[in-house]
Amino acid sequence: MQIMTLIPELKKIARATGAVIYDIYQSGEFEQEIKLDHTPVTSADIAAHHYLSKQLALLTPDIPILSEEDCDIAVAVRQSWDTYWLLDPLDGTQEFISRSGDFATIIALVHKNKPILGMIYGPKDDVLYWAVDGEGAYKETSEGEERIFSHTCPQPLTSLNVVVSRVQNPDNIRKLVEDDIDLELQSLGSASLKGCLVAEGKADCYIRLGITGEWDTAGTQCIVSEAGGAILDLNLNPLSYNQRDTLKNPDFIVLGDRNLTWSEILTG
Numbered sequence: 001m002q003i004m005t006l007i008p009e010l011k012k013i014a015r016a017t018g019a020v021i022y023d024i025y026q027s028g029e030f031e032q033e034i035k036l037d038h039t040p041v042t043s044a045d046i047a048a049h050h051y052l053s054k055q056l057a058l059l060t061p062d063i064p065i066l067s068e069e070d071c072d073i074a075v076a077v078r079q080s081w082d083t084y085w086l087l088d089p090l091d092g093t094q095e096f097i098s099r100s101g102d103f104a105t106i107i108a109l110v111h112k113n114k115p116i117l118g119m120i121y122g123p124k125d126d127v128l129y130w131a132v133d134g135e136g137a138y139k140e141t142s143e144g145e146e147r148i149f150s151h152t153c154p155q156p157l158t159s160l161n162v163v164v165s166r167v168q169n170p171d172n173i174r175k176l177v178e179d180d181i182d183l184e185l186q187s188l189g190s191a192s193l194k195g196c197l198v199a200e201g202k203a204d205c206y207i208r209l210g211i212t213g214e215w216d217t218a219g220t221q222c223i224v225s226e227a228g229g230a231i232l233d234l235n236l237n238p239l240s241y242n243q244r245d246t247l248k249n250p251d252f253i254v255l256g257d258r259n260l261t262w263s264e265i266l267t268g
Contacts, residue, residue, distance in 0.1 A: 018123030088215040094250035095189030102189030108218035118222030137226035150229040150256030151201035195220035199227040206254040
């Protein structure tokens with residue numbers, strides 16, 4: 001499969017999915033409920049899931065699909081997949097509900113447990129990030145497309161620009177970093193958009209404490225890795241995909257500069 005040949009059509013699909021979400025967002029008319037895992041889901045999540053899954057099934061009928069909104073698939077079945085789509089049709093559901101506009105669609109292609117394609121589209125700002133393994137990471141706006149790179153921190157390290165969730169207690173982040181490093185915190189919704197800030201060098205790292213799913217990080221992981229960074233758990237091990245019974249991630253860090261000694265920076 002020539003992955004790069006999929007990119008033009010995937011861009012159209014990502015933008016069209018974003019339009020499905022944004023039309024509902026602008027109307028202000030949607031239903032919401034709480035799922036069994038105590039996270040919210042809206043009619044926009046479901047509409048985006050159905051549209052995105054249908055379009056990918058038409059584009060690549062032989063590739064199975066695992067979506068946040070359709071993840072009740074037997075472990076033995078999904079672990080038999082060599083290649084599959086991993087989707088979060090609406091990343092940032094709470095931000096959608098609270099009307100911050102910080103939400104996105106995440107598309108990832110996973111091959112042999114590694115994300116090899118990532119695409120993230122934020123409809124509010126009409127911004128699209130994408131990457132393919134070995135081909136670099138890119139950002140596309142109305143002004144055009146550019147290759148992006150994560151930030152290389154000056155050494156000795158004295159400060160870090162850290163992007164965090166709006167609901168994250170900053171004290172818990174502070175406890176994880178060496179006391180002699182100053183932290184500049186910036187808040188943003190949507191796990192994927194925060195990761196993309198690191199990928200394009202606008203933040204040094206993103207520390208995530210709390211429950212996320214593999215669909216929240218797979219697309220971002222490909223983009224960040226191709227930009228020069230990495231996504232690791234807090235023991236600095238790579239995140240795994242479709243290798244465990246659960247699809248939940250551990251706490252993790254998205255870091256931009258792989259050359260820093262993160263084992264000395266993180267104290268937690």
